[in-house]
Amino acid sequence: MPGADNALPRNRFLRTESQVVQSLAVPATAHATVAADVISATSQLALDVRSVTKDFGPPLLRRIARRTSTPYRAVNDVSFAVPAGEIFGVIGANGSGKSTLIRILSTLLLPDGGDVHVFGRNVVTQALEVRRLINRVSADPSFFRPMSAVENLLFFGRAYGLTGEETRRESLSLLEQLGLDERRAREPMLKMSRGQQQKVAVARAFLTKPRLLLLDEPTTGLDPRSKRDVQRFVSDIRRDHGVTILLTTHDMEEAELLCDRIAFLAEGRIVAEGTPLQLRERIADGRAVEDVDMEDVFMTFTGRRLDEDEEGNPDDNG
Amino acid sequence: MTTADLTYPGSPRRVALGWAFVERQTNLWKRYWGWELVWLLYGVVNTLAITFIAREAGQSGVISQEQVRRLTLFLLIGTLIWAYLSAVLDDMSLVIMWERWEGTIEHTLMAPVPRAVHLIGMSVFGILHATARTALILACSLPFFNVDLGHADWLAALLVVVVGSLSLIGLGILTGILPMLYPERGEQMSFMVQALVLLVSGVYYGVNVLPGWLQAASNASPATYLLKGIRSAVIDGHGVAHQGQVLLVLAIFGVVLVPVSLVAFSAAERWARRTGRLKRQG
Numbered sequence: 001m002p003g004a005d006n007a008l009p010r011n012r013f014l015r016t017e018s019q020v021v022q023s024l025a026v027p028a029t030a031h032a033t034v035a036a037d038v039i040s041a042t043s044q045l046a047l048d049v050r051s052v053t054k055d056f057g058p059p060l061l062r063r064i065a066r067r068t069s070t071p072y073r074a075v076n077d078v079s080f081a082v083p084a085g086e087i088f089g090v091i092g093a094n095g096s097g098k099s100t101l102i103r104i105l106s107t108l109l110l111p112d113g114g115d116v117h118v119f120g121r122n123v124v125t126q127a128l129e130v131r132r133l134i135n136r137v138s139a140d141p142s143f144f145r146p147m148s149a150v151e152n153l154l155f156f157g158r159a160y161g162l163t164g165e166e167t168r169r170e171s172l173s174l175l176e177q178l179g180l181d182e183r184r185a186r187e188p189m190l191k192m193s194r195g196q197q198q199k200v201a202v203a204r205a206f207l208t209k210p211r212l213l214l215l216d217e218p219t220t221g222l223d224p225r226s227k228r229d230v231q232r233f234v235s236d237i238r239r240d241h242g243v244t245i246l247l248t249t250h251d252m253e254e255a256e257l258l259c260d261r262i263a264f265l266a267e268g269r270i271v272a273e274g275t276p277l278q279l280r281e282r283i284a285d286g287r288a289v290e291d292v293d294m295e296d297v298f299m300t301f302t303g304r305r306l307d308e309d310e311e312g313n314p315d316d317n318g
Numbered sequence: 319m320t321t322a323d324l325t326y327p328g329s330p331r332r333v334a335l336g337w338a339f340v341e342r343q344t345n346l347w348k349r350y351w352g353w354e355l356v357w358l359l360y361g362v363v364n365t366l367a368i369t370f371i372a373r374e375a376g377q378s379g380v381i382s383q384e385q386v387r388r389l390t391l392f393l394l395i396g397t398l399i400w401a402y403l404s405a406v407l408d409d410m411s412l413v414i415m416w417e418r419w420e421g422t423i424e425h426t427l428m429a430p431v432p433r434a435v436h437l438i439g440m441s442v443f444g445i446l447h448a449t450a451r452t453a454l455i456l457a458c459s460l461p462f463f464n465v466d467l468g469h470a471d472w473l474a475a476l477l478v479v480v481v482g483s484l485s486l487i488g489l490g491i492l493t494g495i496l497p498m499l500y501p502e503r504g505e506q507m508s509f510m511v512q513a514l515v516l517l518v519s520g521v522y523y524g525v526n527v528l529p530g531w532l533q534a535a536s537n538a539s540p541a542t543y544l545l546k547g548i549r550s551a552v553i554d555g556h557g558v559a560h561q562g563q564v565l566l567v568l569a570i571f572g573v574v575l576v577p578v579s580l581v582a583f584s585a586a587e588r589w590a591r592r593t594g595r596l597k598r599q600g
Contacts, residue, residue: 056594103597106428110592131430142421144342146349151342158338159429161331188349204425 044119046212046244047082047105052114054100054268074100076268077114082261084119084211087238087245089259091252093304097268098248102216105246106136118212132160135210139217141197149175149185149192149200153207160208167207174203179229195226202233206243213237215247219254227254234258252294266302335431339439340446343409347447354451357405361455365397366462368522373463390463391553396521398459399545402452402479403486404512409444410490411508413437415497427596433587434580437494441487469555477558478547481568485540488575489515495579495586501595515541540571 057071075097082088092098103109105116107127116123118130143152150171157167175185178199189197198218205213215234219227235258237243249255255262256276263273272279280292283300347354372393376386413436417423426436493511497504518525518532519541525533536542547564550556558565590596 100594103424103594106424108424108428108591108596109594110588128430128432131428134428136425136428138424140421142425144346144420144422147342147345151345155338155342155345156425156429158341159335159426159431161335161430163334 044084045081045117046084046086046119047080047088047246048115048117049081049101049105050079050115052078052101052104052111052116054097054104054109055112074268075104075111078265078268078270079114080263080270080273082244082246084244085238085242086260087234087247087258089255089262090246090248090265091250091255091262091298092248092265093250093302096265096302098265099216100268101265102136102214102246102248105212105214106134107131133210134212134214135205135208136214136216137198137201137205137218139220141194141201143189143197143200143204145189145197147189148187149180149189149203152189152200153204156204157207162208170207171203174206175200178203178233193226195222198222198226198230199233202230206233206237209241211244213243213245215245215249217249218247219249219251231258252298256294264298264301266304272297272301332432332435336435336439336442338431339436340443343440343443343447358451358454358458361401361451362458365394365401365455365459368397369393369459369463387464387466388553391465391467392549393522394459394463394465395549395552396545398452398456399541399548400516400521401455402448403515403541403544405448405451406441406444406483406486407490407493407508407512407515409447410437410440410487411493411497411505413440413491413494415505418497418501424597427587433584437491437580437583438487441490444490445483445487467552470552471555471557472551474551474556474558474561475548478544478551478561478564478568481565481572482540482544482547484572485568485575486544488572488579489540491579491583492575495583498583498586498590498595515539518542520545540568540575543567543571 052075053073054075055071055073078097078101080088090098090101100109104111105118105123107123107130110124119133121129121133123130143149144155150168153171154164154167157171158164162170172182172185176182180196180199184192184196185200189200192200202218205215213234218234219230222230231254234245234247238245245258247255247258259276261273261275262279263270264279265271272282274282276294277289279297279301280289280294283297284292369390372386372389375381375389376383381389414423417426489511493508496507496511500507514535518528518536519539520528520536521541525536525542528536543564547561547568550564551561587596
């Protein structure tokens with residue numbers, strides 16, 4: 001994006017690490033302030049997850065043939081609530097159940113137990129209504145790559161009830177904000193770098209004006225500049241439009257910069273939840289919180305490093 | 319958009335949502351024009367290769383010249399209808415498979431589009447696409463043969479195709495379920511369905527040459543009646559009034575198969591959502 005570097009210091013999440021640590025030293029952190037401002041605007045729950053469980057196992061016939069009946073529990077009694085306007089982070093190693101959770105929230109996977117409500121609508125029994133309220137960005141941009149960005153967005157815009165004209169206008173505007181000009185937007189996406197494709201994925205998600213945005217490792221594999229552009233966009237849309245965001249990530253710095261609250265997921269269970277400051281304080285054990293690294297926080301609560309894969313179901317990517 | 323907007327099949331909202339799929343597939347095929355050209359060439363070569371059998375039969379004295387003309391039309395109609403039918407079934411079996419290849423399956427299926435609207439949109443594209451491809455194959459193949467189309471009843475033939483296409487949509491949606499249930503083998507399974515339809519429907523021969531049990535099976539294939547009706551209209555010049563029975567059977571197939579296939583697709587989707595199959599990787 002032209003001039004992006006000059007614009008960086010104006011954004012909350014683009015502070016340097018030392019600035020982040022400084023902010024954590026005071027009780028009313030930037031995170032807490034922003035969250036409180038946004039959350040106080042509405043007391044509505046954007047996301048209400050109660051005792052959600054999901055098992056995966058071999059098909060029934062194979063289970064009978066092998067006389068095995070032990071399914072793998074990908075998500076285990078997970079509960080949390082996200083008020084409207086909050087950015088809620090879910091952090092876990094590969095195989096911890098993050099992607100399974102996101103797919104349940106996306107209405108693509110039925111939970112075996114528990115309930116999930118998005119703005120009061122049940123994801124199982126009111127899936128169509130929930131789908132109108134949500135959108136999603138995954139680690140893999142996932143497009144019809146022979147088509148152009150505009151053609152892809154045209155389809156998704158129409159599928160969410162926008163007219164062709166509205167979609168074209170909004171798409172080009174969003175892509176420009178993300179640093180993609182019209183000429184690029186009309187070329188086949190095959191010709192785009194991964195970072196550019198991911199920006200189109202962010203535009204796709206926001207095009208439909210979701211009230212809840214599910215970001216599943218949206219910056220994984222991006223170069224630093226693309227990552228920063230995507231992070232800035234995420235922060236801006238929350239600030240300007242009050243969109244509620246659920247973010248899963250491997251990147252501790254990103255989680256701390258963007259999220260108001262964070263939950264750590266290990267073996268399908270939430271093992272800790274709180275603001276970044278609260279989580280640091282919980283393990284500080286006499287140390288100053290600025291001396292506590294979030295990676296240490298993660299290891300303390302989960303018993304493993306973030307880059308360590310958890311053993312689990314091959315169906316589950318995260 | 320409210321739920322009420324989507325309640326009625328013909329509501330403008332539903333039409334607009336369904337159009338999204340027609341437009342997307344059209345854009346996609348434009349980008350894959352090279353493949354379309356390959357399939358067109360294959361269709362023309364297949365039509366010529368099979369229809370020349372009639373000329374060979376005439377030249378070797380097996381049948382009379384009058385019979386050659388009749389057999390040529392018989393085979394030409396068979397190859398063209400097969401090209402049409404397989405294009406519709408292919409497009410419908412790609413409903414899930416193509417999304418998996420491109421990785422868009424999760425994004426498409428989480429869009430707030432009722433599944434029936436999604437499938438009808440894909441079917442409309444399938445019919446338009448198959449019609450265009452078949453018309454081009456016909457245009458490229460006709461100059462090779464001396465066929466008399468003078469007494470064909472085109473209105474009756476068109477009516478049979480239109481009513482028969484309903485049942486093809488139903489059949490197509492049913493074959494589209496297979497790749498959803500079996501991510502690894504679904505594509506091959508849908509080819510098997512096509513192969514069975516080819517065998518029992520009398521595409522290149524009359525169903526009366528089949529063994530008894532296969533003749534019984536041919537009654538269960540809508541393609542049997544589709545071919546029978548079109549041959550009767552084009553070769554024998556029988557009008558709409560003469561097509562009553564064929565049209566009635568095809569209409570019954572359509573009225574039964576379309577809703578049954580939609581219900582079956584929804585049930586399969588629910589199972590796939592339970593078992594975690596609605597995703598890019600198989």
